[in-house]
Amino acid sequence: MALHIYNTLTREKELFTPITPGHVGMYVCGPTVYNDVHLGNCRTFISFDIIYRYLMYLGYKVRYVRNITDAGHLEGDRDEGDDKFSKMAKLQQVEPMEIVQKYTLGFRRVMQLLNNLPPSIEPTATGHISEQIEMTKQLLANGYAYEVNGTIYFDVEKYSKEENYGILTNRKLEDLLEGTRELGGQDEKHGRLDFALWIKAKPEHLMQWPSPWGMGFPGWHIECSAMSNKYLGKQFDIHGGGMDLAATHHTNEIAQSKGCYHVSPANYWMHTNMLTVNGARMSKSLGNGFLPDELFTGNHPLLEKAYAPMTVRFFMLQTHYRSTLDFSNEALQGSEKGLRRLWEAFETLNKFAPVNEQASEAELDAKVKKLVEGFDESMNDDFNTAKVLANMFELVPIINSIKDGLIAANALASSTVTLLQNKFKAYLEDIFGLTNSATGNNEVLGDVVQLLIDIRKEAKSKKDFATSDKIRNQLAAMGIALKDEKDGNASWSL
RNA sequence: GGUCCUUUGGCCGAGUGGUUAGGCAGAGCUCUGCAAAAGCUCGUACAGCGGUUCGAAUCCGCUAGGGACCUCCA
Structure with missing residues:
Protein backbone atom coordinates (compact mmCIF):
# COMPACT_ATOMS: atom_id res chain seq x y z
CA MET A 1 0.00 0.00 0.00
CA ALA A 2 1.27 3.44 -0.92
CA LEU A 3 1.25 6.30 1.55
CA HIS A 4 -2.18 7.29 2.83
CA ILE A 5 -2.77 10.36 4.97
CA TYR A 6 -5.78 11.25 7.07
CA ASN A 7 -7.04 14.57 5.75
CA THR A 8 -8.94 16.75 8.21
CA LEU A 9 -10.60 18.46 5.27
CA THR A 10 -12.35 15.30 4.09
CA ARG A 11 -12.22 13.35 7.35
CA GLU A 12 -10.86 10.38 5.44
CA LYS A 13 -7.59 8.64 4.79
CA GLU A 14 -6.53 9.54 1.28
CA LEU A 15 -3.82 8.32 -1.05
CA PHE A 16 -1.04 10.88 -0.92
CA THR A 17 -0.34 12.44 -4.31
CA PRO A 18 2.01 15.42 -4.32
CA ILE A 19 1.39 18.36 -6.65
CA THR A 20 4.84 17.99 -8.17
CA PRO A 21 5.98 14.37 -8.47
CA GLY A 22 8.92 13.66 -6.22
CA HIS A 23 8.54 16.89 -4.24
CA VAL A 24 6.57 17.73 -1.12
CA GLY A 25 5.82 21.16 0.31
CA MET A 26 4.86 21.07 3.96
CA TYR A 27 3.95 23.94 6.26
CA VAL A 28 3.60 23.47 10.00
CA CYS A 29 2.49 26.15 12.44
CA GLY A 30 5.36 26.79 14.80
CA PRO A 31 5.54 28.23 18.28
CA THR A 32 4.69 31.67 19.55
CA VAL A 33 7.90 32.61 21.27
CA TYR A 34 6.73 34.73 24.17
CA ASN A 35 7.49 32.03 26.75
CA ASP A 36 8.89 28.50 27.07
CA VAL A 37 7.56 25.72 24.89
CA HIS A 38 5.84 23.03 26.89
CA LEU A 39 5.72 19.35 26.18
CA GLY A 40 2.43 19.50 24.36
CA ASN A 41 4.03 21.78 21.80
CA CYS A 42 6.90 19.36 21.54
CA ARG A 43 4.58 16.51 20.71
CA THR A 44 3.32 18.26 17.61
CA PHE A 45 6.82 19.06 16.42
CA ILE A 46 8.03 15.53 17.08
CA SER A 47 5.09 14.14 15.12
CA PHE A 48 5.84 16.33 12.13
CA ASP A 49 9.54 15.61 12.43
CA ILE A 50 8.74 11.91 11.99
CA ILE A 51 6.50 12.74 9.05
CA TYR A 52 9.23 14.89 7.51
CA ARG A 53 11.80 12.14 7.98
CA TYR A 54 9.50 9.46 6.59
CA LEU A 55 8.71 11.50 3.48
CA MET A 56 12.46 11.82 2.87
CA TYR A 57 12.88 8.09 3.49
CA LEU A 58 10.32 7.52 0.74
CA GLY A 59 12.58 9.51 -1.54
CA TYR A 60 10.71 12.81 -1.68
CA LYS A 61 12.53 16.09 -1.74
CA VAL A 62 10.73 17.93 1.02
CA ARG A 63 10.60 21.62 1.70
CA TYR A 64 9.51 21.87 5.31
CA VAL A 65 8.52 25.34 6.47
CA ARG A 66 7.79 26.02 10.12
CA ASN A 67 7.25 29.57 11.23
CA ILE A 68 8.25 31.38 14.38
CA THR A 69 5.50 33.68 15.57
CA ASP A 70 7.24 36.68 17.05
CA ALA A 71 4.62 39.38 16.62
CA GLY A 72 0.94 40.00 16.45
CA HIS A 73 -0.43 37.53 18.94
CA LEU A 74 -2.97 39.31 21.08
CA GLU A 75 -3.88 38.55 24.64
CA GLY A 76 -7.63 38.14 24.30
CA ASP A 77 -10.24 37.44 21.68
CA ARG A 78 -11.27 41.01 21.11
CA ASP A 79 -8.60 42.02 18.64
CA GLU A 80 -7.49 44.79 20.92
CA GLY A 81 -4.97 45.39 23.68
CA ASP A 82 -1.30 44.59 23.71
CA ASP A 83 0.39 41.69 22.03
CA LYS A 84 1.96 38.93 24.08
CA PHE A 85 5.51 39.98 23.37
CA SER A 86 4.98 43.53 24.49
CA LYS A 87 3.28 42.34 27.63
CA MET A 88 6.08 39.95 28.52
CA ALA A 89 8.68 42.57 27.61
CA LYS A 90 7.13 45.05 30.01
CA LEU A 91 6.94 42.39 32.68
CA GLN A 92 10.60 41.51 32.33
CA GLN A 93 11.63 45.10 31.53
CA VAL A 94 13.38 44.26 28.30
CA GLU A 95 12.86 44.87 24.60
CA PRO A 96 10.21 42.68 22.92
CA MET A 97 12.92 41.39 20.61
CA GLU A 98 14.89 40.21 23.62
CA ILE A 99 11.88 38.12 24.57
CA VAL A 100 11.73 36.76 21.06
CA GLN A 101 15.44 35.99 21.00
CA LYS A 102 15.44 34.30 24.38
CA TYR A 103 12.55 31.97 23.69
CA THR A 104 13.52 31.29 20.10
CA LEU A 105 16.91 30.05 21.26
CA GLY A 106 15.25 28.06 24.02
CA PHE A 107 12.88 26.50 21.54
CA ARG A 108 15.69 25.51 19.17
CA ARG A 109 17.70 24.02 22.02
CA VAL A 110 14.76 21.84 23.08
CA MET A 111 14.12 20.78 19.51
CA GLN A 112 17.74 19.72 19.25
CA LEU A 113 17.64 17.80 22.53
CA LEU A 114 14.62 15.92 21.23
CA ASN A 115 16.58 15.33 18.02
CA ASN A 116 14.10 17.07 15.74
CA LEU A 117 15.66 18.03 12.43
CA PRO A 118 15.55 21.74 11.73
CA PRO A 119 12.98 22.68 9.08
CA SER A 120 14.16 23.77 5.63
CA ILE A 121 12.97 27.30 6.31
CA GLU A 122 12.02 28.84 9.65
CA PRO A 123 10.54 32.24 8.77
CA THR A 124 9.47 34.84 11.32
CA ALA A 125 6.41 37.05 11.31
CA THR A 126 8.43 40.21 11.91
CA GLY A 127 10.63 39.35 8.94
CA HIS A 128 7.61 39.26 6.63
CA ILE A 129 5.65 42.39 7.50
CA SER A 130 5.57 43.63 3.92
CA GLU A 131 4.27 40.31 2.62
CA GLN A 132 1.48 40.44 5.18
CA ILE A 133 0.63 44.02 4.22
CA GLU A 134 0.55 43.01 0.56
CA MET A 135 -1.84 40.19 1.27
CA THR A 136 -4.05 42.46 3.34
CA LYS A 137 -4.14 44.96 0.48
CA GLN A 138 -5.16 42.22 -1.92
CA LEU A 139 -7.95 41.09 0.38
CA LEU A 140 -9.21 44.67 0.58
CA ALA A 141 -9.05 44.93 -3.20
CA ASN A 142 -10.94 41.66 -3.57
CA GLY A 143 -13.66 42.94 -1.27
CA TYR A 144 -13.12 40.45 1.56
CA ALA A 145 -11.83 42.97 4.06
CA TYR A 146 -12.73 46.41 5.37
CA GLU A 147 -11.00 49.14 7.32
CA VAL A 148 -12.19 50.72 10.54
CA ASN A 149 -10.01 53.40 12.08
CA GLY A 150 -6.74 51.97 10.83
CA THR A 151 -7.59 48.35 11.61
CA ILE A 152 -8.39 45.91 8.82
CA TYR A 153 -10.86 43.10 9.39
CA PHE A 154 -11.64 40.05 7.32
CA ASP A 155 -15.30 39.98 6.34
CA VAL A 156 -16.45 36.45 7.14
CA GLU A 157 -20.06 37.09 6.19
CA LYS A 158 -19.11 38.29 2.73
CA TYR A 159 -16.77 35.35 2.29
CA SER A 160 -19.43 32.90 3.44
CA LYS A 161 -21.74 33.92 0.63
CA GLU A 162 -19.31 32.42 -1.85
CA GLU A 163 -17.31 29.90 0.14
CA ASN A 164 -17.82 27.42 2.95
CA TYR A 165 -16.10 29.14 5.86
CA GLY A 166 -16.38 26.22 8.31
CA ILE A 167 -15.22 23.60 5.81
CA LEU A 168 -12.19 22.42 7.79
CA THR A 169 -14.03 21.48 10.96
CA ASN A 170 -17.32 20.73 9.24
CA ARG A 171 -19.27 23.49 10.86
CA LYS A 172 -22.15 25.59 9.61
CA LEU A 173 -21.96 29.36 9.87
CA GLU A 174 -25.07 29.48 12.04
CA ASP A 175 -23.54 27.05 14.51
CA LEU A 176 -20.35 29.03 14.64
CA LEU A 177 -22.28 32.24 15.23
CA GLU A 178 -24.22 30.63 18.03
CA GLY A 179 -21.03 30.12 19.97
CA THR A 180 -19.92 33.74 19.77
CA ARG A 181 -20.92 36.61 21.93
CA GLU A 182 -22.99 39.57 20.73
CA LEU A 183 -21.05 42.53 19.47
CA GLY A 184 -20.86 45.33 21.99
CA GLY A 185 -21.38 48.99 21.29
CA GLN A 186 -17.68 49.82 21.11
CA ASP A 187 -16.84 47.00 18.73
CA GLU A 188 -15.41 48.00 15.40
CA LYS A 189 -16.06 44.70 13.69
CA HIS A 190 -19.09 44.33 11.45
CA GLY A 191 -19.56 40.67 12.09
CA ARG A 192 -19.05 38.50 15.12
CA LEU A 193 -16.75 36.08 13.31
CA ASP A 194 -14.65 38.75 11.63
CA PHE A 195 -11.00 38.76 12.59
CA ALA A 196 -8.19 41.28 12.28
CA LEU A 197 -5.67 41.19 9.44
CA TRP A 198 -3.91 44.36 10.53
CA ILE A 199 -4.25 46.13 13.84
CA LYS A 200 -3.79 49.81 14.48
CA ALA A 201 -1.16 50.40 17.15
CA LYS A 202 -1.47 52.86 19.98
CA PRO A 203 1.46 55.28 20.23
CA GLU A 204 2.88 53.53 23.32
CA HIS A 205 2.75 50.12 21.64
CA LEU A 206 6.23 48.65 21.55
CA MET A 207 6.13 46.77 18.24
CA GLN A 208 4.67 48.60 15.29
CA TRP A 209 5.29 49.11 11.60
CA PRO A 210 4.17 51.63 8.98
CA SER A 211 1.40 50.56 6.62
CA PRO A 212 -1.01 52.19 4.17
CA TRP A 213 -3.42 52.42 7.13
CA GLY A 214 -0.99 54.00 9.57
CA MET A 215 1.23 52.47 12.21
CA GLY A 216 0.20 49.00 13.28
CA PHE A 217 1.01 45.34 13.49
CA PRO A 218 -0.27 42.18 11.78
CA GLY A 219 -3.04 39.94 13.04
CA TRP A 220 -2.09 36.45 13.99
CA HIS A 221 -3.54 34.42 11.13
CA ILE A 222 -2.19 36.40 8.20
CA GLU A 223 1.46 35.50 8.79
CA CYS A 224 0.99 31.82 8.00
CA SER A 225 -0.96 32.59 4.85
CA ALA A 226 1.64 35.10 3.69
CA MET A 227 4.67 32.96 4.49
CA SER A 228 3.30 29.67 3.19
CA ASN A 229 2.47 31.45 -0.04
CA LYS A 230 5.93 32.98 -0.26
CA TYR A 231 7.89 29.78 0.28
CA LEU A 232 5.55 27.06 -0.92
CA GLY A 233 3.28 28.80 -3.38
CA LYS A 234 -0.45 29.41 -3.56
CA GLN A 235 -1.06 25.69 -3.33
CA PHE A 236 1.08 23.13 -1.58
CA ASP A 237 0.80 19.59 -0.30
CA ILE A 238 0.60 19.40 3.47
CA HIS A 239 -0.39 21.89 6.12
CA GLY A 240 -0.05 20.75 9.69
CA GLY A 241 -0.46 21.83 13.27
CA GLY A 242 -2.09 20.94 16.54
CA MET A 243 -5.76 20.11 16.58
CA ASP A 244 -6.50 23.18 18.64
CA LEU A 245 -5.56 25.33 15.68
CA ALA A 246 -8.02 23.82 13.24
CA ALA A 247 -11.22 25.56 14.25
CA THR A 248 -9.89 29.10 14.32
CA HIS A 249 -6.39 29.62 13.00
CA HIS A 250 -6.48 27.19 10.10
CA THR A 251 -10.05 28.01 9.24
CA ASN A 252 -9.02 31.64 8.91
CA GLU A 253 -5.92 30.75 6.93
CA ILE A 254 -8.05 28.96 4.36
CA ALA A 255 -10.41 31.93 4.18
CA GLN A 256 -7.52 34.37 3.72
CA SER A 257 -5.83 32.35 1.01
CA LYS A 258 -9.03 31.67 -0.87
CA GLY A 259 -10.10 35.27 -0.52
CA CYS A 260 -6.75 36.38 -1.87
CA TYR A 261 -5.87 33.78 -4.51
CA HIS A 262 -9.17 31.96 -5.05
CA VAL A 263 -7.57 28.58 -4.40
CA SER A 264 -7.45 26.37 -1.33
CA PRO A 265 -3.90 26.58 0.05
CA ALA A 266 -3.17 22.99 1.07
CA ASN A 267 -4.35 19.64 -0.26
CA TYR A 268 -3.84 17.70 2.95
CA TRP A 269 -4.54 19.17 6.37
CA MET A 270 -2.99 17.19 9.18
CA HIS A 271 -3.71 17.70 12.85
CA THR A 272 -1.93 16.16 15.79
CA ASN A 273 -3.85 15.42 18.93
CA MET A 274 -3.28 16.87 22.36
CA LEU A 275 -1.04 15.76 25.15
CA THR A 276 -3.01 15.46 28.38
CA VAL A 277 -2.14 15.38 32.05
CA ASN A 278 -4.57 13.44 34.21
CA GLY A 279 -6.99 13.51 31.33
CA PHE A 432 12.17 7.78 14.38
CA GLY A 433 15.20 9.93 15.09
CA LEU A 434 16.25 8.01 18.18
CA THR A 435 19.78 8.23 19.44
CA ASN A 436 21.69 6.22 21.96
CA SER A 437 21.39 8.19 25.15
CA ALA A 438 21.47 5.10 27.34
CA THR A 439 25.08 4.08 26.88
CA GLY A 440 28.12 6.29 26.81
CA ASN A 441 30.04 6.79 23.62
CA ASN A 442 33.23 7.88 25.30
CA GLU A 443 36.02 5.70 23.93
CA VAL A 444 38.35 6.01 26.89
CA LEU A 445 35.58 5.12 29.28
CA GLY A 446 34.76 2.13 27.11
CA ASP A 447 38.37 0.96 27.24
CA VAL A 448 38.55 1.36 31.00
CA VAL A 449 35.35 -0.61 31.53
CA GLN A 450 36.62 -3.30 29.17
CA LEU A 451 39.79 -3.57 31.24
CA LEU A 452 37.74 -4.07 34.39
CA ILE A 453 35.64 -6.63 32.61
CA ASP A 454 38.81 -8.54 31.65
CA ILE A 455 40.13 -8.46 35.23
CA ARG A 456 36.79 -9.63 36.50
CA LYS A 457 36.75 -12.45 34.00
CA GLU A 458 40.13 -13.64 35.25
CA ALA A 459 38.95 -13.46 38.84
CA LYS A 460 35.86 -15.43 37.97
CA SER A 461 37.89 -18.13 36.26
CA LYS A 462 39.82 -18.52 39.53
CA LYS A 463 36.52 -18.63 41.45
CA ASP A 464 37.56 -15.42 43.15
CA PHE A 465 34.00 -14.16 43.44
CA ALA A 466 34.88 -11.61 46.08
CA THR A 467 36.92 -9.69 43.52
CA SER A 468 34.44 -10.18 40.67
CA ASP A 469 31.52 -9.02 42.79
CA LYS A 470 33.50 -6.06 44.03
CA ILE A 471 34.14 -4.87 40.47
CA ARG A 472 30.53 -5.31 39.49
CA ASN A 473 29.15 -3.70 42.63
CA GLN A 474 31.49 -0.72 42.53
CA LEU A 475 30.72 -0.09 38.87
CA ALA A 476 27.02 -0.38 39.63
CA ALA A 477 27.44 2.27 42.29
CA MET A 478 28.89 4.53 39.59
CA GLY A 479 25.93 3.83 37.37
CA ILE A 480 27.54 1.26 35.10
CA ALA A 481 25.68 -2.03 34.86
CA LEU A 482 27.52 -5.21 33.86
CA LYS A 483 25.70 -8.10 32.32
CA ASP A 484 27.41 -11.45 31.92
CA GLU A 485 26.92 -13.05 28.56
CA LYS A 486 26.72 -16.71 27.66
CA ASP A 487 30.17 -16.75 26.14
CA GLY A 488 31.84 -15.62 29.36
CA ASN A 489 32.25 -12.02 28.26
CA ALA A 490 30.20 -9.17 29.64
CA SER A 491 28.38 -6.22 28.19
CA TRP A 492 27.79 -2.96 29.97
CA SER A 493 25.54 0.05 29.90
CA LEU A 494 25.19 3.30 31.78
C1' G B 1 -26.36 25.40 24.41
C1' G B 2 -24.01 23.99 19.45
C1' U B 3 -20.30 20.81 16.69
C1' C B 4 -17.38 16.62 17.11
C1' C B 5 -14.33 12.81 19.17
C1' U B 6 -13.58 8.97 22.59
C1' U B 7 -14.46 4.67 26.26
C1' U B 8 -9.89 -1.70 25.12
C1' G B 9 -6.97 -6.75 30.49
C1' G B 10 -3.18 -3.60 36.92
C1' C B 11 -0.99 0.71 33.75
C1' C B 12 0.10 2.59 28.63
C1' G B 13 -1.64 1.68 24.17
C1' A B 14 -2.57 -0.77 18.26
C1' G B 15 -6.52 -2.85 15.71
C1' U B 16 -9.09 -5.90 10.61
C1' G B 17 -16.41 -7.95 10.81
C1' G B 18 -14.43 -14.47 11.89
C1' U B 19 -6.79 -15.20 13.71
C1' U B 20 -2.32 -14.19 20.35
C1' A B 21 -1.22 -6.72 18.58
C1' G B 22 2.80 -4.78 21.33
C1' G B 23 5.20 -2.43 25.70
C1' C B 24 5.42 -1.93 31.16
C1' A B 25 4.11 -4.25 35.72
C1' G B 26 2.98 -9.30 37.93
C1' A B 27 3.48 -15.02 38.34
C1' G B 28 6.12 -19.64 37.13
C1' C B 29 10.18 -22.10 34.74
C1' U B 30 15.20 -22.28 32.13
C1' C B 31 20.14 -20.41 31.88
C1' U B 32 23.82 -18.44 35.64
C1' G B 33 28.85 -19.13 41.31
C1' C B 34 25.39 -15.14 42.53
C1' A B 35 23.02 -10.93 40.28
C1' A B 36 21.33 -8.54 36.07
C1' A B 37 20.00 -9.41 31.31
C1' A B 38 17.97 -12.97 28.09
C1' G B 39 14.59 -17.14 26.57
C1' C B 40 9.93 -19.89 27.32
C1' U B 41 4.95 -20.04 29.49
C1' C B 42 0.62 -17.50 31.79
C1' G B 43 -4.13 -13.38 32.38
C1' U B 44 -8.46 -14.97 27.19
C1' A B 45 -9.68 -7.40 27.75
C1' C B 46 -12.60 -4.60 24.54
C1' A B 47 -18.25 0.98 29.18
C1' G B 48 -23.75 -0.84 29.54
C1' C B 49 -28.22 -2.31 26.88
C1' G B 50 -30.50 -3.48 22.37
C1' G B 51 -30.20 -4.36 16.94
C1' U B 52 -27.98 -5.96 11.95
C1' U B 53 -25.16 -10.58 10.76
C1' C B 54 -23.95 -17.49 10.18
C1' G B 55 -20.47 -14.50 13.23
C1' A B 56 -18.94 -7.92 16.11
C1' A B 57 -14.38 -5.11 20.53
C1' U B 58 -14.78 -3.90 15.05
C1' C B 59 -21.40 -1.74 11.65
C1' C B 60 -26.27 0.83 13.62
C1' G B 61 -29.28 2.88 17.77
C1' C B 62 -29.98 4.24 22.84
C1' U B 63 -27.86 5.05 27.88
C1' A B 64 -23.67 6.34 30.98
C1' G B 65 -18.58 8.26 31.72
C1' G B 66 -14.42 11.14 29.67
C1' G B 67 -12.53 14.80 26.40
C1' A B 68 -11.88 18.59 22.48
C1' C B 69 -13.50 22.84 19.81
C1' C B 70 -16.98 27.05 19.64
C1' U B 71 -12.14 32.39 23.46
C1' C B 72 -5.14 33.03 23.45
C1' C B 73 -2.90 27.93 23.22
C1' A B 74 0.68 22.66 19.30
Missing part, protein backbone atom coordinates in the same frame (compact mmCIF):
# COMPACT_ATOMS: atom_id res chain seq x y z
CA ALA A 280 -6.98 17.28 30.83
CA ARG A 281 -5.29 19.02 27.99
CA MET A 282 -1.86 20.41 28.63
CA SER A 283 -2.02 24.07 27.76
CA LYS A 284 -0.42 27.36 28.43
CA SER A 285 -3.63 28.89 29.72
CA LEU A 286 -4.39 26.06 32.15
CA GLY A 287 -0.88 26.23 33.53
CA ASN A 288 -0.61 22.46 33.70
CA GLY A 289 2.17 22.25 31.17
CA PHE A 290 5.45 20.51 31.71
CA LEU A 291 8.54 22.27 30.52
CA PRO A 292 10.98 20.00 28.72
CA ASP A 293 13.72 20.93 31.16
CA GLU A 294 11.56 19.97 34.12
CA LEU A 295 11.17 16.58 32.55
CA PHE A 296 14.83 16.14 31.71
CA THR A 297 15.88 17.07 35.25
CA GLY A 298 12.93 15.53 37.09
CA ASN A 299 12.39 18.85 38.81
CA HIS A 300 8.60 18.90 38.95
CA PRO A 301 6.21 17.93 41.75
CA LEU A 302 4.38 15.41 39.58
CA LEU A 303 7.53 13.66 38.38
CA GLU A 304 9.09 10.77 40.27
CA LYS A 305 12.36 11.01 38.39
CA ALA A 306 14.11 12.56 35.42
CA TYR A 307 13.39 11.27 31.93
CA ALA A 308 15.80 11.46 29.03
CA PRO A 309 14.75 13.31 25.88
CA MET A 310 14.84 10.04 23.94
CA THR A 311 12.51 8.41 26.45
CA VAL A 312 10.04 11.21 25.81
CA ARG A 313 10.39 10.85 22.07
CA PHE A 314 9.90 7.10 22.25
CA PHE A 315 6.91 7.55 24.55
CA MET A 316 5.25 9.68 21.91
CA LEU A 317 6.03 7.20 19.15
CA GLN A 318 4.08 4.51 20.97
CA THR A 319 0.86 6.39 20.32
CA HIS A 320 -0.69 7.37 17.01
CA TYR A 321 -0.40 11.09 16.36
CA ARG A 322 -4.16 11.55 16.11
CA SER A 323 -4.87 10.02 19.52
CA THR A 324 -4.63 11.90 22.76
CA LEU A 325 -1.69 10.87 24.85
CA ASP A 326 -1.83 10.94 28.61
CA PHE A 327 1.23 11.73 30.62
CA SER A 328 2.12 9.68 33.67
CA ASN A 329 5.17 8.41 35.51
CA GLU A 330 4.12 4.83 35.01
CA ALA A 331 3.76 5.24 31.27
CA LEU A 332 7.07 7.06 30.97
CA GLN A 333 8.90 4.42 32.95
CA GLY A 334 7.39 1.77 30.72
CA SER A 335 8.75 3.63 27.71
CA GLU A 336 12.15 4.00 29.29
CA LYS A 337 12.50 0.27 29.77
CA GLY A 338 10.97 -0.58 26.43
CA LEU A 339 13.35 1.73 24.61
CA ARG A 340 16.34 0.24 26.38
CA ARG A 341 15.30 -3.27 25.45
CA LEU A 342 14.76 -2.30 21.86
CA TRP A 343 18.00 -0.40 21.62
CA GLU A 344 20.06 -3.22 23.09
CA ALA A 345 18.55 -5.62 20.59
CA PHE A 346 19.46 -3.14 17.85
CA GLU A 347 23.08 -3.08 19.00
CA THR A 348 23.14 -6.86 19.19
CA LEU A 349 21.71 -7.08 15.71
CA ASN A 350 24.39 -4.82 14.31
CA LYS A 351 27.05 -7.28 15.42
CA PHE A 352 25.57 -10.13 13.40
CA ALA A 353 27.67 -11.22 10.45
CA PRO A 354 25.91 -12.88 7.54
CA VAL A 355 26.45 -16.62 7.74
CA ASN A 356 25.03 -18.32 4.72
CA GLU A 357 22.92 -17.67 1.66
CA GLN A 358 20.16 -20.09 2.50
CA ALA A 359 18.00 -19.95 5.58
CA SER A 360 18.11 -23.15 7.57
CA GLU A 361 14.75 -22.30 9.07
CA ALA A 362 12.59 -21.15 6.20
CA GLU A 363 9.52 -20.59 8.32
CA LEU A 364 11.30 -18.28 10.74
CA ASP A 365 13.00 -16.52 7.86
CA ALA A 366 9.62 -15.82 6.26
CA LYS A 367 8.19 -14.60 9.55
CA VAL A 368 11.05 -12.14 10.02
CA LYS A 369 10.69 -10.82 6.50
CA LYS A 370 6.98 -10.34 6.97
CA LEU A 371 7.46 -8.41 10.19
CA VAL A 372 10.06 -6.18 8.58
CA GLU A 373 7.92 -5.52 5.53
CA GLY A 374 5.20 -4.49 7.97
CA PHE A 375 7.24 -1.41 8.93
CA ASP A 376 6.59 0.42 5.67
CA GLU A 377 3.05 -0.87 5.47
CA SER A 378 2.24 0.56 8.88
CA MET A 379 3.86 3.91 8.16
CA ASN A 380 2.03 4.14 4.85
CA ASP A 381 -1.19 3.75 6.79
CA ASP A 382 -1.21 7.32 8.10
CA PHE A 383 2.10 7.06 9.94
CA ASN A 384 1.24 4.30 12.40
CA THR A 385 4.46 4.39 14.42
CA ALA A 386 2.93 2.34 17.23
CA LYS A 387 2.40 -0.56 14.87
CA VAL A 388 5.96 -0.40 13.61
CA LEU A 389 7.25 -0.58 17.17
CA ALA A 390 5.02 -3.56 17.92
CA ASN A 391 6.59 -5.39 14.98
CA MET A 392 10.04 -4.43 16.17
CA PHE A 393 9.32 -5.79 19.61
CA GLU A 394 8.23 -9.05 18.07
CA LEU A 395 11.62 -9.29 16.42
CA VAL A 396 13.53 -8.62 19.63
CA PRO A 397 13.24 -12.18 21.07
CA ILE A 398 14.40 -13.60 17.74
CA ILE A 399 17.46 -11.34 17.73
CA ASN A 400 18.29 -12.15 21.35
CA SER A 401 17.83 -15.86 20.80
CA ILE A 402 20.27 -15.84 17.91
CA LYS A 403 22.77 -14.03 20.10
CA ASP A 404 22.37 -16.59 22.88
CA GLY A 405 22.53 -19.49 20.49
CA LEU A 406 18.97 -20.56 21.19
CA ILE A 407 18.32 -20.06 17.50
CA ALA A 408 21.00 -21.24 15.09
CA ALA A 409 23.15 -18.54 13.55
CA ASN A 410 22.30 -19.80 10.09
CA ALA A 411 18.57 -19.89 10.72
CA LEU A 412 18.10 -16.75 8.67
CA ALA A 413 19.38 -16.17 5.16
CA SER A 414 22.16 -13.62 5.00
CA SER A 415 19.93 -11.41 2.87
CA THR A 416 17.32 -11.46 5.63
CA VAL A 417 19.89 -10.52 8.26
CA THR A 418 21.04 -7.62 6.09
CA LEU A 419 17.45 -6.52 5.52
CA LEU A 420 16.80 -6.63 9.24
CA GLN A 421 19.91 -4.60 10.00
CA ASN A 422 19.17 -2.00 7.34
CA LYS A 423 15.55 -1.55 8.27
CA PHE A 424 16.21 -1.32 12.00
CA LYS A 425 18.81 1.32 11.35
CA ALA A 426 16.60 3.23 8.91
CA TYR A 427 13.66 3.21 11.27
CA LEU A 428 15.25 3.73 14.66
CA GLU A 429 17.81 6.29 13.61
CA ASP A 430 16.69 7.93 10.38
CA ILE A 431 12.90 7.92 10.67
